Each structure stands twice: as C-alpha cells, then as structure tokens.
Amino acid sequence: MGISFPENFLWGGATAANQCEGAYNEDGKGLSIQDLMPKGVMGPVAQTPTEDNLKLIGVDFYHRYEEDIKLFAEMGFKTFRLSIAWSRIFPTGTELEPNELGLEFYDKVFDTCLKYNIEPLVTLSHYETPLYLAQNYDGWRSRELITFFERYCRVVFDRYKDKVKYWLTFNEVNAVLVSPLLGAGVWTHKSKLTKQDIYQTTHHELVASALAVKLGHEIMPKAKIGCMVVASPIYPMTTNPDDIISAYEKQRELMFFTDIHVNGEYPRYTEKLFKDYNVNLEVTEEDKEILKHTVDFVAFSYYNSKCAAKDESKFEYVNGNIYRGIKNPYLEFTEWGNQIDPQGLRYILNYFYDRYKLPLFVVENGLGAEDELVVGENGEKTVYDDYRIKYLNDHIVQIGKAVEEGVEVMGYTSWGCIDLVSAASAEMKKRYGFIYVDRNQDGTGSLERYKKKSFYWYKEVIATNGSNLIE
Numbered sequence: 001m002g003i004s005f006p007e008n009f010l011w012g013g014a015t016a017a018n019q020c021e022g023a024y025n026e027d028g029k030g031l032s033i034q035d036l037m038p039k040g041v042m043g044p045v046a047q048t049p050t051e052d053n054l055k056l057i058g059v060d061f062y063h064r065y066e067e068d069i070k071l072f073a074e075m076g077f078k079t080f081r082l083s084i085a086w087s088r089i090f091p092t093g094t095e096l097e098p099n100e101l102g103l104e105f106y107d108k109v110f111d112t113c114l115k116y117n118i119e120p121l122v123t124l125s126h127y128e129t130p131l132y133l134a135q136n137y138d139g140w141r142s143r144e145l146i147t148f149f150e151r152y153c154r155v156v157f158d159r160y161k162d163k164v165k166y167w168l169t170f171n172e173v174n175a176v177l178v179s180p181l182l183g184a185g186v187w188t189h190k191s192k193l194t195k196q197d198i199y200q201t202t203h204h205e206l207v208a209s210a211l212a213v214k215l216g217h218e219i220m221p222k223a224k225i226g227c228m229v230v231a232s233p234i235y236p237m238t239t240n241p242d243d244i245i246s247a248y249e250k251q252r253e254l255m256f257f258t259d260i261h262v263n264g265e266y267p268r269y270t271e272k273l274f275k276d277y278n279v280n281l282e283v284t285e286e287d288k289e290i291l292k293h294t295v296d297f298v299a300f301s302y303y304n305s306k307c308a309a310k311d312e313s314k315f316e317y318v319n320g321n322i323y324r325g326i327k328n329p330y331l332e333f334t335e336w337g338n339q340i341d342p343q344g345l346r347y348i349l350n351y352f353y354d355r356y357k358l359p360l361f362v363v364e365n366g367l368g369a370e371d372e373l374v375v376g377e378n379g380e381k382t383v384y385d386d387y388r389i390k391y392l393n394d395h396i397v398q399i400g401k402a403v404e405e406g407v408e409v410m411g412y413t414s415w416g417c418i419d420l421v422s423a424a425s426a427e428m429k430k431r432y433g434f435i436y437v438d439r440n441q442d443g444t445g446s447l448e449r450y451k452k453k454s455f456y457w458y459k460e461v462i463a464t465n466g467s468n469l470i471e
C-alpha cells in the first residue's frame with residue numbers, strides 16, 4: 001500500500017508579498033520594514049531603499065501575477081498561499097481610509113486564483129510591518145498597533161469575504177523571540193530589548209491575532225482562520241536527563257504561541273517562566289476576553305529539527321534560517337547549512353495533533369538551493385533539480401505517514417513555489433521554486449519564468465494525490 005492523502009487535500013505553494021511582489025512604491029504603497037532591509041535579518045538596516053535591496057523588485061509578481069498563477073494552475077494547485085502587504089492597503093498603517101489601488105490589486109490576484117479553482121490562503125502579516133509603524137511606534141511594542149491592525153483586518157475581510165476562505169494571522173508568530181524586527185517590526189535593536197519588552201510585544205501580537213480571528217468569524221462565518229508558527233522538534237542531544245529537560249523547555253517556549261492561540265489563555269507554565277525572566281506583563285481584562293477567540297486550525301512552517309542540551313557550549317551550532325540549534329550528527333545539510341530531517345515533520349505533526357486535536361496545515365517547507373539554468377532535452381531552458389525533488393518527496397512522504405497515523409492534515413504548500421528573494425539573507429541565489437525566475441544575485445536578469453524538472457514532478461504528485469511518491 002502506497003502513501004495516500006485525503007481526497008480534498010489542499011496541494012499548493014506559498015509566497016509572501018515582500019519577497020515576490022516588488023513594486024515597492026507603486027500605486028500608493030507605503031514602505032514596509034523590508035524596504036530598508038537589503039541584507040535581510042543578517043545585515044544592518046538602511047536609511048532609505050537602496051538598489052542592492054532585491055526585494056524592491058522581487059520577482060515582479062505585482063505585474064506578472066496572471067502568468068504566475070496560470071503556471072500554478074498548470075501544476076494543478078488547489079491552493080495558493082500569499083500575503084497581503086499591509087502597507088499597500090494602509091501606506092503608513094495609521095490612515096483611516098484604505099488605499100483603493102492596493103485593494104484592487106488583490107482583487108485581481110484573488111479573481112485570477114478563483115478563475116483556476118485555486119483557493120487563496122492569505123497571510124495577513126508576513127514579516128512586512130509598515131515602516132512608519134516600526135519607526136514611530138517601535139512596531140508591536142506599542143499597544144496602539146492592535147487598533148491599526150484591527151482596522152486593516154476589517155477592511156480586507158469586508159473586501160475579500162466572498163473570495164478568500166482560508167486566512168492566517170501572523171507568519172511565524174513565534175519568530176519574534178529571535179527577531180523582534182522581522183517578526184514584530186520592533187525598530188529598537190534587539191540587543192537593547194529586555195525579555196519584558198519581547199514578551200509584551202508578543203502579547204500585543206497575540207491579542208491582535210485573536211482579534212483578527214474574532215472579527216474574521218463575525219464578518220465571514222464560513223471562513224477558516226489559523227495561526228502560523230515556526231515548527232521545529234527540539235531533540236535532546238543526549239539521554240542525559242538534564243538535556244532532556246532542557247529540550248523540553250525549549251520546545252515549550254516555541255509551543256507557547258500555539259498554546260495560547262488554541263486554548264485562548266496563557267498556559268500555567270508561563271507563571272514560572274515569566275518569574276524566571278523577570279517579566280511582568282500588562283494584560284487587561286479586555287485582552288483576556290479577546291484571547292478566548294481561538295483558531296480553527298494550526299498552520300506551520302517546517303524546515304528542520306534542532307537539538308538542545310543543558311550545556312550547549314560542548315557542541316557545534318547549525319543554522320536554521322532564523323533559529324539556530326545544536327548540530328545533529330545523524331543528519332545531512334543543505335547548502336545553506338540547514339539540517340535535513342523529513343521524519344521531524346512527521347514527528348511535529350503528531351506532536352501538534354496530540355496536543356491540540358485541531359486540523360493542521362503545513363504551509364511552508366522546501367529546499368533553498370543554487371540552481372543552474374540549462375537548455376533541456378526539448379530545447380527549452382530548465383533546471384534539473386533532482387535534489388529538490390528528493391527533498392520534497394521525502395518530506396511529503398512523512399506527511400503521508402502522519403496522515404496514516406490519524407493526524408488531520410488540511411494541506412501542503414511548499415515554500416517559494418516560484419523563485420523569490422529569501423527572507424533571512426535577502427538573496428536571489430537561494431531558490432526554492434518549481435518555477436525558475438531569471439533574476440540574478442546582482443539584480444540583473446530578464447525576469448522570464450522557466451519550468452524546472454520539479455514543476456512536472458509536483459504536477460504529477462498533485463494529479464495522483466501523492467501516489468507517485470517514493471517511500
């Protein structure tokens with residue numbers, strides 16, 4: 001018996017506005033933090049948008065969305081995950097009226113998806129806080145952002161209620177712990193922030209997320225609204241009970257965000273955690289009421305697992321886009337130093353489902369690699385990306401196993417289904433797509449699209465509902 005997936009499984013791909021749209025200042029769009037982050041999270045912020053910032057043009061999805069969505073349809077996508085750039089709708093974030101041209105753009109994008117029977121899966125905020133809010137309010141450190149975000153949500157829910165059924169609130173909401181700038185638009189340098197600052201910022205985002213769920217359910221009773229987190233199993237580095245406890249604590253720190261989204265209140269363990277961290281949160285009675293509006297499903301990105309130990313100094317660290325952990329000697333690595341652990345995906349799916357008993361959605365997963373565009377056997381340019389096919393095959397197989405074990409999985413959207421600018425280091429050469437975009441690291445290139453070998457492979461995966469996968 002091969003791997004099988006539910007009949008209505010939502011196969012697709014995922015992107016984020018700031019990494020693919022470009023058109024950073026067109027049609028009334030305001031700047032977002034990304035426009036001043038030419039080197040991603042790794043580098044310093046710039047004073048103004050500079051040409052070396054590849055995101056300003058991205059892969060020009062803003063002008064090429066029709067061609068791109070048509071290609072997704074050719075692969076058979078059932079869903080397409082994308083984000084709305086908040087600063088396209090409210091250029092500074094503080095306006096009372098939205099920018100009509102920004103709204104029209106997403107109307108066109110969603111209409112194109114629906115024309116091909118592709119369900120849009122929309123992230124409300126994907127690492128793109130309006131710059132004005134970052135610079136003038138210190139992003140989500142300020143409680144006032146809840147009001148601005150509520151206004152933005154109301155506008156987009158009202159406008160797209162008949163077009164979009166699946167919504168996600170904040171992308172990787174738990175990333176705020178490692179990058180308050182990326183995750184929450186906090187302009188103050190991380191080194192100057194205390195745990196109190198970070199958890200208060202987090203609290204504002206969690207309240208805003210629950211408020212979005214509340215509003216969304218009121219405006220769109222049939223909509224499904226989920227939270228979205230970075231998911232990563234944290235394995236103990238050794239069987240030493242000290243390491244096991246340490247891994248457990250680290251895991252819980254990541255789960256804290258989903259615990260609140262699913263249970264509607266702060267978990268009991270936070271009392272001790274906050275005491276240890278000297279954190280004294282400002283939580284109003286109204287906040288507590290809002291938090292009770294819990295999500296319909298839990299969505300997450302999965303790229304790798306991590307290891308933890310009580311004394312980490314004895315071990316070597318590895319990268320993980322944003323999060324780092326200790327090197328696992330049993331695993332191989334991507335070119336960018338990410339551990340490759342397909343079974344970790346099955347592990348985390350089971351872990352989440354046991355803990356929450358809610359449907360799960362794998363909304364990001366994929367291999368960032370350097371691709372070589374060559375002339376293929378049929379004379380057309382292509383990329384022979386067997387490495388990507390293997391990576392995705394092995395991960396999707398593990399989702400199939402979790403499904404077999406009883407986990408409810410709504411769908412799978414592989415990250416960067418079309419090449420786009422990477423998040424952590426803002427590179428073009430780190431590619432994830434089934435579709436190659438002719439844009440080089442130095443910004444040159446025709447922006448033409450080419451189908452990679454993986455394009456045809458994924459098309460077959462979708463057409464056979466996974467039965468062509470190799471165990």
Ligand code: BG6
Nearest residue numbers: 016171172321368422423424425
């Ligand atoms: C996730 C983000 O953390 O990882 C995406 O939600 C990002 O925005 C993806 O692109 C891959 O990371 P990177 O740095 O390789 O682009």
